[in-house]
Amino acid sequence: MIVGEQKPLEEIMGLLGDARKVLIVGCGTCVTVCFAGGEKEVGILASALRMKSKLEGHSMEVDEVTVQRQCEWEYIDPLQPQLKEYDVVLSLACGIGVQAMNERFPDALTLPGLNTTSLSLPVEQGVWEERCQACGDCILGLTFGICPIARCSKQLLNGPCGGSQNGVCEVDPDIPCAWQLIWERAVAFGQVERLLEIQPPKNWSVSRDGGPRKIVREDLRLTHVE
Amino acid sequence: MAEKSVSEPRILAFCCRYCAYAAADLAGAMRLRYAPSIRIVEVPCSGRVEVGEMLHAFERGVDGLMVAG
Amino acid sequence: MADLLDQIGLGGERVRMVNLSSAMAVQFAEAVEAMTETVRELGPNPLRDAQHTE
Structure with a gap:
């Protein structure tokens, strides 16, 4: 499967800059099963960003949504109507999902919240080893x-x-x-x-x-x- | 949570029904004294508690959080 | 979890896992006391102040 790892919170904060309203978009496929960008991780990151931004004095409004597959038009198209409400979109999908969002919705800037690392095998719970290039x-x-x-x-x-x-x-x-x-x-x-x-x-x-x-x-x- | 004096910490405890919650019950039965700062939420198992739920508690302003099982 | 709280800036000491059996009432009371003490030293959750000043 495609395996990703969440970027450090500090780096994500830096990417978001002074955005006031952020939509985090998770993906229900590969990054869900490697515990990096599914619904749960979206919720955790949203909560963390809300708290961190508030503590740093520039409160962000952070909303959450997770689509079944961010790398297919059919699944991301329903997001379109809500995107204009946000200063920036943060994707927790792999690099393909991030690019699919940017291609499909050129007026909304979608930034990556993960580092897509490899095509790996989960050899045991919590351990992914690269198997294919x-x-x-x-x-x-x-x-x-x-x-x-x-x-x-x-x-x-x-x-x-x-x-x-x-x-x-x-x-x-x-x-x-x-x-x-x-x-x-x-x-x-x-x-x-x-x-x-x-x-x-x-x-x-x-x-x-x-x-x-x-x-x-x-x-x-x-x-x-x- | 009701707002009390600022100095009194508010701690949320997720307690497993079969272990810590029962221990808290017993503590009550034994008339043990402990800080009134704790608010107990019974869960069927401490494994039931999600990281997201713990973060929400902090977002809502708890000062500390215990997961006891 | 503690690491995440550190990254957020709330302090990882604010969360604690305790293992108890149903017979450990005394230990439960002690754990509550210890946690209360830790949190008292850390001070209130800074997000509460942030909420109030808004």
């Missing part, structure tokens, strides 16, 4: 289901490197060596010979190196250009 050319089929792009510090395609020590990465002993894990999986499946094949450089043009990516599915579009 959306590189656009999945190689999990070659690496026994463990991604070296997301999980190897060097993003090696032919690992491990010399920095792999006792199963952990030299960058940080808390990072398991992805290539050690891949090797163990290969051993478990009795297919270590598959790892002897040298992988050529990866096609990074379908990742960020090719510029912003775009998918167009003509079969799904409502209007066709004949």
